[in-house]
Amino acid sequence: LNSAPGDAFVERFLVGAMSGDSALRHLRRTKDAALITGGDRPDLQRVALEAPGVKTLILTGGFRPPGAIVGAAEEKGVPVLLVQSDTLTTVERAEDVVRSGRTxxxxxxxxxxxxxxxxxxxxxxxxxxxxxxxxxxxxxx
The missing domain is CATH 1.20.5 (Single alpha-helices involved in coiled-coils or other helix-helix interfaces)
Structure with missing residues (x-):
């Protein structure tokens, strides 16, 4: 959704399904992560952009995030990917890519x-x- 480089190095996938405050505690401790969360969760998206270890956002459900999120991600160089699938399916597909060695x-x-x-x-x-x-x-x- 933005022009940030699409080739961020990611070592792990995190699933954002908790409140923003709880997520921030976890996200601050992570490194080189992609956050997979609903596109309709701007609270988690905003918190993820505050955490230096989150390298990309993968937004599920086909929900387009608010312009402020896209702009903040652009400023920080964090790619934002929008997918149509639900969060669980997206996590499973990401795991399949890693397991298959297609990296x-x-x-x-x-x-x-x-x-x-x-x-x-x-x-x-x-x-x-x-x-x-x-x-x-x-x-x-």
């Missing part, structure tokens, strides 16, 4: 590489995959 931007790929390097024994995983492949070949003989 191939350079920053995500680099982050995954770093996580694997720091926390996984990649050689052991690859050796295990090679062993399984050999085992299957031997089973077929």
């Amino acid at each position: 191939r931007d350079a920053e995500t790929v680099e982050r995954m590489r770093d996580l694997l390097h720091d926390h996984a024994d990649v050689e052991a995983i690859l050796d295990g995959a090679d062993s399984e492949g050999e085992g299957r070949a031997n089973d077929d003989e």
